[in-house]
């Protein structure tokens with residue numbers, strides 16, 4: 001039986017005293033688009049970094065197509081669109097340079113781009129509709145254009161998995177529509193996609209499945225089910241579909257669970273049981 005695209009098993013991560021992930025588990029099959037939702041501080045970015053192999057978990061394990069994240073990354077399989085806060089926008093790189101970074105794994109020791117590298121970069125720039133901005137310094141783009149530049153990096157890389165950390169935050173409608181369309185195209189080509197978002201209304205059109213995160217995976221299933229008010233209340237503590245998202249830290253760990261439903265994982269995803 002083939003391995004899942006992403007396997008996260010009982011992963012715990014601390015930053016000093018802060019518990020960011022608490023025995024989180026998630027299985028995602030190839031070519032699925034999975035939406036990751038949870039309030040600020042619920043561990044979404046940490047989960048991405050653990051899957052990327054940028055953070056080593058204190059406990060548990062992560063496998064990408066049955067391999068270690070380090071190996072998967074080295075093979076160029078994982079494209080990553082970081083949240084804006086994690087990027088140094090002053091860095092003296094043009095948009096084209098950023099996309100060319102996706103080709104590093106294809107280049108030799110000298111990192112001299114080949115004709116094929118250049119062609120792949122131009123094609124990726126065209127797909128995200130950024131060709132005319134290719135020479136601009138990356139920080140001189142709008143929020144949505146910056147996100148598209150990183151999506152282009154993943155495309156140029158030939159990534160079979162894309163991790164997108166809040167790609168719609170502070171993004172114009174055109175960029176959101178372009179990114180959504182591209183993700184659909186990539187998934188139909190076999191790319192596995194994990195995407196965190198606060199845009200709950202767009203979730204059913206965007207994703208095949210959704211995950212509710214609050215240090216652990218509270219629920220995993222079809223977007224319509226995950227978006228049920230009683231399920232959102234587990235992760236957000238209120239009816240977020242009718243109100244602005246809370247922009248505050250997690251409740252005290254010892255505070256009572258607002259739903260009374262406890263913290264058991266509810267897994268309604270349709271991946272084949274592999275346990």
Ligand SMILES: Nc1ncnc2c1ncn2[C@@H]1O[C@H](COP(=O)(O)OP(=O)(O)O)[C@@H](O)[C@H]1O
Nearest residue numbers: 015018019020039040041042043044045046047
């Ligand atoms: N580098 C860090 N050092 C210390 N604490 C951190 C660091 N990164 C994240 N945290 C903390 O870990 C928790 C989870 O953060 P994060 O994964 O960024 O959540 P999210 O992306 O859902 O907002 C939060 O309490 C956050 O303050």
Ligand SMILES: [Mg+2]
Nearest residue numbers: 044045046083
């Ligand atoms: Mg984050």
